[in-house]
Each structure stands twice: as structure tokens, then as C-alpha cells.
Amino acid sequence: MMIVDTHTHLFDDAFRDDFDAVVARAQATGVEKLLMPNIDCSTLDDLLSACRRHPGVCYPMLGLHPTSVNAGFREELSALRLQLKDTHPYIAIGEVGLDFYWDTTFREEQIAALNEQICWALEFDLPLVIHCRKAFPELLSCLEPYRQTPLRGVFHSFTGEDVDVEQLLSYSRFLLGINGVVTFKKSILPAVLKSRVPIERLVVETDSPYLAPVPHRGQRNESAYVSDVLRKVAEIYEVAPEEAAKVTTENAFRMFCIV
Ligand SMILES: [Zn+2]
Numbered sequence: 736m737m738i739v740d741t742h743t744h745l746f747d748d749a750f751r752d753d754f755d756a757v758v759a760r761a762q763a764t765g766v767e768k769l770l771m772p773n774i775d776c777s778t779l780d781d782l783l784s785a786c787r788r789h790p791g792v793c794y795p796m797l798g799l800h801p802t803s804v805n806a807g808f809r810e811e812l813s814a815l816r817l818q819l820k821d822t823h824p825y826i827a828i829g830e831v832g833l834d835f836y837w838d839t840t841f842r843e844e845q846i847a848a849l850n851e852q853i854c855w856a857l858e859f860d861l862p863l864v865i866h867c868r869k870a871f872p873e874l875l876s877c878l879e880p881y882r883q884t885p886l887r888g889v890f891h892s893f894t895g896e897d898v899d900v901e902q903l904l905s906y907s908r909f910l911l912g913i914n915g916v917v918t919f920k921k922s923i924l925p926a927v928l929k930s931r932v933p934i935e936r937l938v939v940e941t942d943s944p945y946l947a948p949v950p951h952r953g954q955r956n957e958s959a960y961v962s963d964v965l966r967k968v969a970e971i972y973e974v975a976p977e978e979a980a981k982v983t984t985e986n987a988f989r990m991f992c993i994v
Pocket residue numbers: 742744772830942
């Protein structure tokens with residue numbers, strides 16, 4: 736059973752002491768591909784060296800995270816953009832998006848940064864990995880002009896809250912990223928998924944080091960635990976874990992064009 740963790744920040748300081756062991760544990764559980772979204776310029780070196788240590792396993796994305804957007808975002812974007820040469824290692828533009836939960840000071844800047852990075856995704860034919868928290872109306876306004884374009888990607892960390900899932904699913908080239916939230920006792924996500932989302936629209940992720948699934952809730956999350964997310968997804972759709980793994984893994988390979 737092969738699983739892809741489509742969203743994992745294993746280059747984070749939280750893994751400074753045992754990164755290689757964390758990757759080995761993931762592989763031992765069948766998690767053979769680890770897709771890593773960038774945060775900002777300050778994380779790029781750590782991200783790239785993590786991916787160089789494990790070629791064919793760890794894959795980097797390039798992007799500016801909405802919580803890293805501030806008054807200097809134009810310079811930050813220019814520096815990141817220089818990475819996109821004719822040959823580059825990036826499998827996606829991510830993570831990008833809008834986050835008005837923590838702070839709305841740079842609301843307009845977040846929107847401008849998202850718009851620019853949507854253009855990169857189209858220009859370089861890369862999927863977009865989107866983070867959205869308390870900003871779905873604004874996100875949907877940003878995406879609307881691109882409905883008829885080849886823009887594709889993942890709505891990462893989908894929780895079932897704050898947005899009508901039909902509006903996200905109406906973007907037919909987009910998938911939903913499901914993480915440990917699906918295992919939380921009070922989550923509405925299992926009910927939303929079962930009643931309204933075909934399993935064919937899903938990929939699984941951890942968002943390590945955050946959002947560890949039950950039974951690891953509250954601990955540091957790591958990619959091996961994506962198997963707990965996968966098992967919960969299988970239970971919701973009443974299919975074997977192997978079947979849930981097959982569907983979500985094929986989705987990930989197709990979306991991110993990894994081999
Ligand atoms: Zn993330």
C-alpha cells in the first residue's frame with residue numbers, strides 16, 4: 736500500500752534533530768512520497784537541502800505562505816520568482832492563499848500575493864497548493880476569473896467548515912487535501928465528506944508538524960501518521976484502506992506529475 740503525504744513541512748525546525756529518522760519511519764509505513772510546501776525565503780534553503788537528501792522521496796514546492804505576507808511581500812515574491820528557471824525542482828506553487836484568522840493587517844497584500852502566484856502556476860503549468868483560513872469569500876473571488884483556464888491544484892487542509900464544499904468542487908481540476916482534522920472527535924468533516932464529496936476528489940496529507948491525527952493528537956505530527964488519516968478516510972467511505980490509498984495516491988501522482 737503506497738501513500739503520498741501531499742503536504743508536509745519536514746524541513747521545519749521541529750525535525751532538526753531527527754529528520755532522516757522521520758523520513759525512514761514514513762517510508763516504513765508505506766508513505767513513499769513526501770511533498771513539501773515552502774513558507775517564505777527564509778525556509779527555502781532548508782526545504783531544498785531536505786529534498787536533496789532524499790531524491791525521489793521528498794519534493795519541493797515554491798511559494799509564499801499567506802502568514803508570511805507583510806509590507807515587504809513584493810521583494811519576497813521577486814526573490815522566490817528567480818527560482819523558476821527553465822529547469823527547476825519544484826512540483827507546485829505552494830503554499831499560497833489567504834489567512835485572515837491570525838491577522839488581517841496585510842489583507843490586501845495577501846490578496847495581491849495570491850494573485851501573482853496564481854499567474855506563476857499558469858505560466859509554469861504547476862498545480863497550486865492553497866491554504867485558506869477565514870477567507871473563503873475572498874479566495875473564491877480571486878479564483879473566479881480563472882475558471883476557464885487550466886489552473887489546477889489542491890485546497891489543502893479542508894475541514895468542511897466556513898465554505899460550501901460545492902463551491903470548491905465546482906473547480907473540477909482541484910482536489911481537497913484531508914489531514915488529521917478528519918480524525919478529531921468534534922470534526923464535521925466525516926459527515927461532509929460522506930454526504931457530499933466523492934473519494935475521487937481527495938488527497939491525504941499531514942501538514943506536519945501540525946494537526947497530528949488521533950491517536951497522536953497534540954503531539955508533533957510526522958508523515959508516518961498520514962496512514963491514520965488514510966484509515967479514517969477508508970472508514971468514512973466504507974472501503975478497504977488499500978482502495979483509499981490507491982485512489983488518493985493516483986490523484987497525487989496525476990496532480991503533481993511525480994514519477
Ligand atoms: Zn502547510
